[in-house]
Amino acid sequence: MSHALISRGALGVATIVMLGFAVASGTGAASSTSAVGNGDEQTLSIGIHSGWDEGIAVSYLFKAMLEDEGYTVTTTEADPGVVYTGLTGGDFDVNFDMWLPNTHADYLETYGDQMEQLGVWYDQARNAIAVNEDSPITSIDELAANADLFGNRIVGIEAGAGLTAMTKDKAIPGYGLENMDFLISSTPAMLAELKGATDAGENIAVTLWSPHWAYDAFPIRDLEDPKGLMGEAEEIHSVGRTGFAEDYPTLSSWISAFKLDDDQLFSLENLMFNENGGSDNDASARAWLEANPTFVDDLxxxxASAS
Known part of the structure; x- marks a missing residue:
């Protein structure tokens, strides 16, 4: 996820304005009653949160898998509020990126009775302060005493990110890090600093979140958070419009069984957004499936075993 967007948990005017775009885009929910031979409707519309990498990656992974099964799949990226409004209004069929219990709690409260919960595919989504893998410390509570080893700084991301607010308002005062420079910049700038430091074999501390492709691309690890000030782990849920399971009984069973571990998710994101720069998500998803040839059969x- 791009945590520049995580703070947008509340519904607002922008949601209403952008909804017009989503509806006008012509990628509404399945209207055809034709089936693909397994009892499912043939057409499927996926609503994707713009900038939330894990949701984009999983959406295109499903798109590739389903197209191979004979489905016709469309995707639309929009603000989360637009996606949930469109989902409950029938403009989208499914979304693979509802963070619970905290990040998308407002949307669950507002729209939960108009959605179908389809399954949890990842349960270790979290904010963190990450360091190079060979860092001399293992916990945030060691950082203040070793600040000079990290250039006396923590490299952050966008000012409006929820991760930035959590670091600034909770972790820094809670762990006595006020004397360190907290560099608020951008996600690309943070990643550039991370790459430069790890390439050079230097210590670095950055704010990061999981899932993210950086864990696959760079030799890094999270610092332990003994006080829990960076927040608890969240789950990522798949949600469908009302009637989804009835219209897609087979796909619903696949989504329910769908899971990605860290190695799978980080490698998918790294391929899609780092190696290929997000330039062709369809091709990236297919390349990942080719590199993981048993994934679909295993799913x-x-x-089948859960049925």
Whole structure:
């Protein structure tokens, strides 16, 4: 996820304005009653949160898998508020990126009774202060005493990010890090600093979140957070419009069984957004499936065993 967007948990005017775009884009929910031979409707519309990398990656992964099964799949990226409004209004069929219990709590409270919960595919989504893998410290509570080893700074991301606010308002005062420079910049700038430091074998501390492709691309690890000031781990849920399971019984069983571990998710994101720069998400998803040739069969087997 791009945590520049995580703070946008409340519904607002922008949601209403952008909804017109989503509806006008012509990528509404499945209207065809034709089936693909397994009882599912043939057409599927996926609503994707703009800038939330894990949701983009998983959406295009499903798009590739489903197209191989004969489905016709469309994708639309928009602000989370637009996606949830469109989902409950029937303009989208499914979304793979509802963070609970905290990040998208407002949307769950507002729209929860108009959605179908389809499954949890990742349960370790969290904010962190990350360091180079060979860092001399293992916990945030060691950082203040070793600040000079990290250039006396923590490299952050966008000012409006929820991760930035959590670091500034909770972690820094809670762990006595006020004397360190907290550099608020941008996600690309933070990643550039991270790459430069790890390439040079230097210590660095950055604000980061999981899931993110940086964990696959760079030799890094999270510092322990003994006081829990960076927040608890969240789950990432898949949600469908009302009637989704009835219209897509087979796909619903696949989504329910769908899981990605860290190695799978980080490698998918790294391929899609780092190596390929987000330039062709369809091709990236297919390349990942080619590199993981048993993934679809394993998913179907897991779905069948759960039935």
């Amino acid at each position: 179907k087997a897991a779905s």
